Amino acid sequence: MKKILLGISIVIALLLLPHVAYAMHITEGILPPKWVIFWFVLVIPFVVIGTFRLKKKKKVVPGFLPLVGLVGAAVFVFSCFPIPVIGLNGMATAHPAGTGMSAVLLGPFVSVVIAGIALFIQALFLAHGGLTTLGVNIFSMGVLGSFSGYFAFRLAQRMGLKLFWCGFIAGVVSDLCTYMGTSIGLGLLVFEGDESFSVAMMHSAKAMLEIFVVFMATSQGPLCIAEGIVVGFALSYVYKVRPSILYNLRVIKEQ
Amino acid sequence: MEILKHVVMDHFAQRRNWLTNIEVRVKLFYIGIGLVLNILSNDITLPLLFFVTSLILLMTIKVSFLTLGLRMMMPFLFGIFIMIIMGLHKGETVVLSGTLFGYELAFKKEGLQIGLLLFTKVAGGVMLMLLLSFTTTITKICMAARWMKMPETLIEVLSFVYRYLFLLIEETETMMSSQRSRLGYVTWFKTIKSFGSLGGMLIIRSITRAESAHVAMVSRGYDGGRVLTVQLNPLVRSDYALFLSCGVLLTFLSYLGFFW
Structure with missing residues (x-):
């Protein structure tokens, strides 16, 4: 029996490894209607505020919309970089979330909108994620990923760290929080209404922890570090070549 | 990629x-x-x-x-x-x-x-x-x-992202092959560093392109209104x-x- 279980686990792990980074998007059909509604209700305020901020900024700075669109496209491409997972000897590649980067460049609310659009395109054209699961995916990648990355970056700046380390921390924290969000979304699936609230929450918390450990133990743990380094290098590169971009986007203050 | x-x-x-x-x-x-x-x-x-x-x-x-x-x-x-x-x-x-x-x-x-x-x-x-x-x-x-009366701003950003996605993919692939020819992906650390400069370059290119796209749009009569001007035919x-x-x-x- 043990051998069967071990065999099943190894096969599944091997199947999941090469593409596991896209496990950050909960796929279509997984969520029951009550959770679909719950997650959409939760993220709608963030998307609405993000859209209003975009609209307001568009009136003041006419070129802001093309800028958001192009930075959004750049972050989308960035999120497709095939980063080799260290420790697996090049066996697998994983893909960064990219929301940390967009939050640092455009602010967390606009980043939520960008994440929502990227998730919509990925759901339709890559079959990663889904339309009924768009709410939970925006929550994990857009809301948790963007806000955690943004505040981690600002906190690191306040601590007087160099730009590379600020970007590194933003990348690591946003990636970790994105996976935490996905684990919460999936863990809540085992929540049963007929159990008492505390028992149901205990069950869900156990499932969340297990899912998070599976993500981290496969490729996402090393990926967090890799994404942090890539974001750090990317921001340092922009600062070295065209610092005015970072000043204009108010990522750093002009000296 | x-x-x-x-x-x-x-x-x-x-x-x-x-x-x-x-x-x-x-x-x-x-x-x-x-x-x-x-x-x-x-x-x-x-x-x-x-x-x-x-x-x-x-x-x-x-x-x-x-x-x-x-x-x-x-x-x-x-x-x-x-x-x-x-x-x-x-x-x-x-x-x-x-x-x-x-x-x-x-x-x-x-x-x-x-x-x-x-x-x-x-x-x-x-x-x-x-x-x-x-x-x-x-x-x-x-x-x-x-x-369906979805917010115009969202539709415009979606159009922009999709319009420029393919262009940036092409540019990224060109840059990646140049980096590869200069042995930019031989070790893990070199790979990460190459991805870092690639990411940085992508940001710079996207912003430069956004500026020129905006200038081109203004010269074609864009005044901050709709990007998508085509309408659906009546049912x-x-x-x-x-x-x-x-x-x-x-x-x-x-x-x-x-x-x-």
Whole structure:
């Protein structure tokens, strides 16, 4: 029996490894209607505020919309970089979330909108994620990923760290929080209404922890570090070549 | 960057065939109803029906099994993952148990049944989404979104992202091959560093391009208004007939006991 279980686990792990980074998007059909509604209700305020901020900024700075669109496209491409997972000897590649980067460049609310659009395109054209699961995916990648990355970056700046380390921390924290969000979304699936609230929450918390450990133990743990380094290098590169971009986007203050 | 090539699946939607010719609002209506019924269903019949129907429809426009298989691989793996999670956490009747790295594992019958239902819902739902994306361009989806009174700003950003995505993919691939020829990917650290400068370069290029795109748009009369100026044609009799047939189909499925 043990051998069967071990065999099943190894096969599944091997199947999941090469593409596991896209496990950050909960796929279509997984969520029951009550959770679909719950997650959409939760993220709608963030998307609405993000859209209003975009609209307001568009009136003041006419070129802001093309800028958001192009930075959004750049972050989308960035999120497709095939980063080799260290420790697996090049066996697998994983893909960064990219929301940390967009939050640092455009602010967390606009980043939520960008994440929502990227998730919509990925759901339709890559079959990663889904339309009924768009709410939970925006929550994990857009809301948790963007806000955690943004505040981690600002906190690191306040601590007087160099730009590379600020970007590194933003990348690591946003990636970790994105996976935490996905684990919460999936863990809540085992929540049963007929159990008492505390028992149901205990069950869900156990499932969340297990899912998070599976993500981290496969490729996402090393990926967090890799994404942090890539974001750090990317921001340092922009600062070295065209610092005015970072000043204009108010990522750093002009000296 | 292999995965990016899959993004360019828009070319299926650019073809002219009987499915692409169907009015976008009719398609969105059908797919929307299908996705809702899919997540509402309590047994595997309806999700399987959606899966098979969508598959047959896609076959009629000559979409290969390989293309579909590639798109379905990740959702299927996710479905298996969820089946395991459900098997481990829901139900009472243990069908398989053991320990893995000192951790007690027990698969339960009821949980596996729920997992199987979710797996079929994934198959049905994803196939419905593929039916939409293989037959509808993003421009048409944007036009339909505007007709549905979605915020103009969101539609504009979506159009921009999609318009420049392919351009940036091409530029990234060119830069990557240059980095590769200069041994930029020989070690893990060099790879990460190359990706870092590539990411930085992408930001710079995107912002430079945004500036020139804005200048070009202003010179062509853009004053901060709509980016997408094409309107959808008014619905015709055949579109209304298709809407009506959806109602008839739902009544028929309901009569057959698919929903309760």
